[in-house]
Amino acid sequence: IVVVHQFGESESQTICEYPSLPYPPPVENFSCIGDEGQVLITWSILPEPNHFINIYRDQQLIANNINAIENPPPYINDIYDGYGLLADYPYSYQISASNSEFLEGEISNPIIASALPLPVVSNLSAEGGDARVILNWSNLEDYAGSGYLYEVIDDNGDVIFETDNSYAAIPDLTANQEYCFKVRAFSLGGYGTSEESEEACAFPQ
Secondary structure (H helix, E strand, O other): OOOEEOOEEOOOOOOOOOOOOOOOOOOOOOEEEEEOOEEEEEOOOOOOOOOEEEEEEOOEEEEEEEEOOOOOOOEEEEHHHOOOOOEOOOEEEEEEEEOOOOOEOOOOOOEEEOEOOOOOOOOOEEEEEOOEEEEEOOOOOOEOOEOEEEEEEOOOOOEEEEEOOOEEEEOOOOOOOOEEEEEEEEEOOOOOEOOOOOOEEEOOO
């Protein structure tokens, strides 16, 4: 620091402030396990004063200075923490520790993890009717407490019908011409869309 006044400048003086605590060590035994609609994040809790945890997903901080003694692992990354979560989508997770002065230590190497995939529609059948095709399939169990909107897909890959039932009637078709369809499930909970079912074909009358 140098003080300047009308008679000149004072002698310079250096003032340094150092943290009273050292930086925390790296977090050990960091792991991420995918589950239905969530990823479970675990680690070994560091003793005080280095017991605060930061969690990153795709290099974005999603949990800041968690007191791991009061809130021990696992940390659950799900759709309710405000950052969204797609089923079967790979996310990159990292972790670091902070001390009681919130000085952050080394950030870990990334771990890739994803929530379990959405179930795929099965037992799709097609039956020809009067200028229409009747489709039936097995109803899916809820994923992470959420149901589905079923999407019927035609030969061109276009969604032509949507329903929350496990059946559909596709009207206004040409008699004696084969039509083929697939069905996929769109999660009403915001977890994305499932893979498409096997194809089912029929001839309208």
